[in-house]
Amino acid sequence: MKQQNDINTIAKKVLLLEAEAVRGVADALDQTPDFAQCVAAILSLRGRVVVTGIGKSAHIAGKIVATLNSTGTPALFMHAADAIHGDLGMIQPEDFVIAISKSGDTPEIKVLVPLLKRKGVPLAALVSNADSYLGIQADYILHAPVTREACPHNLAPTTSTTAALALGDALAVCLLESREFSSADFAHLHPGGTLGKKLYLKVGDLSRQNQMPQVQEDAPLKDIILEISGKRLGATAVLSNGDGALLGIITDGDLRRMLTNFTRLEDVRARDILTPSPVTIDVDDFAAEALARMQARNITQLIVTEGGRFSGFIHLHDLLREGLV
Known part of the structure; x- marks a missing residue:
């Protein structure tokens, strides 16, 4: 059994080898x-991008397909072995094929390539060996040169799969940026889970579920306490008597601090203890932005506005409930 220090040394060696391989792939871009x-x-x-491979390359192909689809490039996966047993029919005349193979000379790839050429679809080879059978036959070479695997026996695909995966990510991002694919586009393709909520959930979606604690500027202390306690958000907005404009906020903390500043509590009015210019957020802002503002100021609620007018509150608990924290 290896000692802890030995384990860390091995792990660092693997990571550095793979990092160097990715750097080599980046350098190779300048050569073609x-x-x-x-x-x-x-x-x-x-049409679509069809990505194929065999063995570990097939797993990398599947991940590249997932990344392409999620960033606006329609793609599908075709296992190289299954392709020569019927799945070749999924390729349409307007499609584009990317074949992944470190050596470019695996038997399944050698069988598949002539069939792809017969279909007349463009073929890109994501290979380590550009002079391989696949590299020579391809219309485009996506070169991922790797001199050695991180495996000590130079057998298990490790460095080569990392390099291929990184080059696939580079391809997807180049396509994304060329299409000016926006975060709104991304949200349409990722409606589920926490990632989706960060991209589409608006402040108003949450604040409209809450009560709207509010008092007039001349409200007495009893009314302020009842409003904060009754509507359970830990604060109340203070509005102008005249036009209802937002003047400030009173929180539980403001009430506690008030006790040290006033002796005649019956004379206290909302205008006397409010915090002016409170942090606000618009109903159409993303809920994730509300979280960022709360964290930046170490507070637990924000006043929500719509068209510059008081519209309610959003609380940290709302964001916790949605899994954004």
Whole structure:
């Protein structure tokens, strides 16, 4: 059994080897125009990107497909072995194929490539060996050169799969930026889970579920306490007697501090103890932005406005309930 220090040394060695491999892939981009040409070809597609591979490369292909789909490039996965047993039918004339193989000479790939050429679809080879069978036959080479696997026996795909995955991510991001794919577009494709909520959940979606504690500027202390206690948000907005404009906020903390500043509590009015210019947020802002403002100021609620007018409150508990914290 290896000692802890030995384990850490091995882990660091693997990580550094893989980091160096990714750096080598970045350097290789300068040696060929194929990557940029491949991006341009995919951008002009009327069909889909079909990504294929065998073994560990098939797993990398699946992840690249998922990334492409989530960033606005329609894609599907085709296992190279299944392709030669019927799945080749999923490829349509307007599609674009990316085949992933470290060596570029695996038997399944050698069988598959002539079938793809017969279909007349563009073929990109994501390979380590650009001079391989796949590299020579491909229309575009996405070069991911790797000299050695992180595996001590230089056998298990480790460094090579990391390099291929990184190059696939680079391809997806280049396509995303070329399409000017926005966070709003991203939200449409990710409606579920915490990520989706951060991208589409608005402040108004949550604040409208809450009560709207509010008092006039001349409200006495009893009314202020009843409003804060009764509506259970730990604060109340203070509005102008005249036009209802937002003047400030009174929190539980303001009430406690008031006890040290006033001796005749029956004379206290809302205007005397409010905090002016409170932190606010618009109903149309994202709930994630509300969280960021609360965290930045170490507070637990924000006044919500609509068109500059008081519209309610959003509380940290609302964000906790939605899983945004």
